[in-house]
Amino acid sequence: MKRLAMTVAVLLLGSFSAAAQPEPGSEATVLYSASRMVRLVGFYKPDAMMLGQFADEVQERLTRTVGIALTVPATTPITWRAAAEPDTPARLVPRMGRDDVGWFLRLVLVNPDGLSLDEVLTCHTRSLLLLMGDQQQWLPDSVRWDRLPEWFVVGIYAGLFPESKRKNLAMVLEDWRQGLLPPLETLLSLREIPDGAGSQRAWACAVVEWLRSGTSNRLPLVLEELFRLPLEEQTLWIQARREQVAFEVWLARQDQGVLLRGLSPVQVLEQVEAILSSLTPSDPTLHPGQTILHWLASADPTLVREQALSISMQLREVSVAAEDELAAILDGYSSLLKEIAADERPPSSTRSLRKRLTGIDRKFAAWKEVVLARHTFLDRVEADWEMEFTPPAPGAPEDPARAAALRRLLDDAERQVGGAAGDF
Structure with missing residues (x-):
């Protein structure tokens, strides 16, 4: 009965005709390819090699169009099993899901049958997306639907909205784009969260x-x-x-x-x-x-x-403005110290950097020690400048000792930047 029910559902859901095939490379093409694979598995009962060939086809189209992969390493638990035929060359065959809600998501996102909540959460990096489609209540009303790609939204409709089973997936996609389908929030609020651990x-x-x-x-x-x-x-x-x-x-x-x-x-x-x-x-x-x-x-x-x-x-409290400020410090810290060391800027130019460091100190209390260390380094830069780097009189010959000291300061500054400037 289960196989019969799945076959009927597949025939209803995957009713593409040769004349209705979408344009190559379109999103509908991806959905069409997935539909072909479902019909193949549900009706023709292919052997492992044939299933693998169609899996490769859908894999290639999905990867090219929306960047979703159907194949994962053999070490990934639960999601895949080895092919039954001993002569099948190291091919992994997906286990098809139940013939109830979420069949489309199980196909595209490789959600196998019979998994507990904990198992689904641990088996793949896209586990949460699987839960979104399979455990309906996991999408609260405040979710930003514009963040979900169209193929994912259409998959939810195809698996959960009964009327969509009378249409092919290209029509569902078009209805979605025209706003003709009821809100997903209404459909995704029916089940209770299963107990986890x-x-x-x-x-x-x-x-x-x-x-x-x-x-x-x-x-x-x-x-x-x-x-x-x-x-x-x-x-x-x-x-x-x-x-x-x-x-x-x-x-x-x-x-x-x-x-x-x-x-x-x-x-x-x-x-x-x-x-x-x-x-x-x-x-x-x-x-x-x-x-x-x-x-x-x-x-x-x-x-x-x-x-x-x-x-x-x-750091949880980071704002967009703070990120820009941090990026600016990363860019400017090294160049400022180099300009000071090369007599291109007076030591007073560190004041603006001090002010920015103070702002960072206020925003990120966790970095207080790092900021204090940078202040200490600037103190030493200014002290060294006053003691060793008094500019020579105009026309005076270059002092080798002063040049060597400048190089030492520059090397020290570069080490500070290379080893810890990223602390900003």
Whole structure:
């Protein structure tokens, strides 16, 4: 009966005809490809190789069009199983989901059948999106629907809205764009949250709070938890929570308008793992902010600017204006000290930098020690200038000792910038 029900649902939902095929490369093409795969699995009962071929086709189109990957590494738990045929060349075959709500999301986002809440939360970086489609109440009324891509919204309608089962997915997409479908808020408020357990339950609830508050700035809490651990435990923590942190980064970048359409979730995860490896402090006495910003300072300047968001991830109170100010200090700190050392600016020019440092001190109390250290360094710069760097009289020959002292100051300034200027 279950197979029959799935077959009937698939035939109703995937009723594309050859004449109705959408234009290549369009969003509807992606939906059409996914529909073909569902019909194939539900009606023709293909062998593993045939299913793999169609999975490859849908994979390629989804990746090219919306950056969503259907394939994941074999080490990813639960979501995939090995092909049944022994002669199938190392191909992973997805387990198809139930024939009830959310079938489309299970196809596109690879949500297998029979998973508990905790299992879904841990199996993939896109787990939250799966929950959005499968556990309807997880989308509160205040969620920003404009943040959800069209293919995702249409998938929800196709899986949850009964009337949409009489239409093909291209028609659903068109109805959505014209505003003819009822509000998703009405459809996504029907089920109760299933009981979860432990930290995964708390994590899921925290993500729901992110949706309600309209902000994705939860990485400060995640990183604070990391840095409270002893150094020897941090690697294990990163390994255990990598999907969680990766998804936080994905959410934060989406929130900032940085689209990652060209990256699959697995690629996002790889990026975040590299970042987290760099953030693991070599000195357990380092302040978390110092560790993160040391990593920023060691990166390419362009990358530093692009990763200014990492500062706001570590410090919850960061505003857009503060991020701009921090980026300006990163750009200007080294050049200012070089100009002082080269007699191009008087020592009084440090006053403006002092003022900016004081502003940073007010905004970020956690950085107080770092700011004080920078003040101390500026004190020494001014003292050295007064003692050793009195400009020579016009026309006087260059003093080798003075030139060497200037070089020492410049080297010291560059070390300060290279090792700790990122603390801003």
